[in-house]
Amino acid sequence: MIDTFTNTVLFTMLVLTALAIVRMERLFAVVMLSSVFSLLSALLFVTLDAVDVAFTEAAVGAGISTVLMLGTIALTKPAVKKSRHNAFVPLIVVCITGAALIYGTLDMPAFGSLDAPAQIHVGPDYLSRTPSDIDVPNVVTAILGSYRGFDTLGETAVVFTAGIGVLLLLSGLRRRRDDDGEDI
Amino acid sequence: MIFHHLILRVVTKLLVGTIVLFALYVQFHGDFSPGGGFQAGVIMSVAFILYGIVFSLESAKKVFPEWVVHKLLALGVLIYAGTGVATMLLGYDFLDYDAFSPLHPTHGQHWGLLVIEFGVGVTVTGVMVAIYYAFAGRPPSMSDEEW
């Protein structure tokens, strides 16, 4: 019961932050609020027992992504122009999507239930096999590195590719311009 | 360079070392506590990014040159994939770390996890620092007062 209470309070704060992001005009304030949003969501991940995820979210969301957003604003313009179209159609689209998703959750198992499909198949298997197979206390690391090593290799490759993409977009062309001199 | 922010510069000098130390702790203690390569890589890159913001991009590039960063982001993936190739050469499946210590499979798993987490950490550090260098290296379009 106290869990539900904590989660609901955190959620209210998250939704309020998100609504403030919708309303704000200055991008600097929006970026700072998105940093707050990340920290609050990291707290929520802790209450959901996902400490590794919370750690990552706090480091990535509140740290790196804020720096990158601020860097982007410094390279572009700080203020948002008032939108000319009205918000009615987007609101309808969003409400229909939300209604469809809420209809979908009606069949889901209750939050935290032990007999949910996710809890009876592969998850407990990892938990019971890790002590004898791998013998590291942090099961998340064991699954990440050993049981699902292929996944992680792929994810690392994706991060690497995204990094190469940013380098090509932002630094590659400039160097070529410097070399050629007159290239547009 | 920001000459007038004296407190910021002193605190940053103190913090950067601590952040690197914490990143190494998260990296190599990831088997026992929350943490691992992804988190450690991000924290490690934060140390260099903080240094770059408070001092200047040029001084950050002196500490961690751009060509080193570009080599590192490929090196991490190579370490990870190379571990898989090494286990294959030892006669086991791709990324089956039992190969490193056939008599004590859990020891082999410990070594394998340590190595691949290191690879992940190196790549993530490289990518994040490279992205920061790419963004910060562009000439800004707005002055400090416009914020």
Add this chain to the structure above:
Amino acid sequence: MNKFFEFEFLAGHIHYLLFIVLMMTGLFIVVDKTNLVKKIIGLNIFQVSVFMFYVSIGKVTGGTAPIFPMDSNYHVDKDALQENLYSNPLPHVLILTAIVVGIATTSLGLALIVRIRESFNTIDEEEILEIEQKMTRDDNMKYDDISKGML
């Protein structure tokens, strides 16, 4: 239909409702706002709400974080292990990597925005659309003249 209004059902499903409200906020920013940086932030909110939903599937009531107790030799303490109930670690693994991949792809999007600003001198979607329409009109007029000249 009656069971949907019972307290037990609501208490078990209120979290999903909250995730969806958060997701709707993110989607609204993506659809409604014309500034590209703000769209990316909306996409981030959307993404975080999906992460929360996914992690919440692995939560077990009364469970704890999936980190086993250790004995003095840094091995898993197999006796103390049985005393606790652990949450499902699999969603954590998937989301942990997804967050890092998410920031890498976000930075790719931001890099694209920087390049768009350099070519169009704006990051507002409506202005970009106007400039593009003008460019197409100019192109059409130019090629129209050329084709007339050929005739």
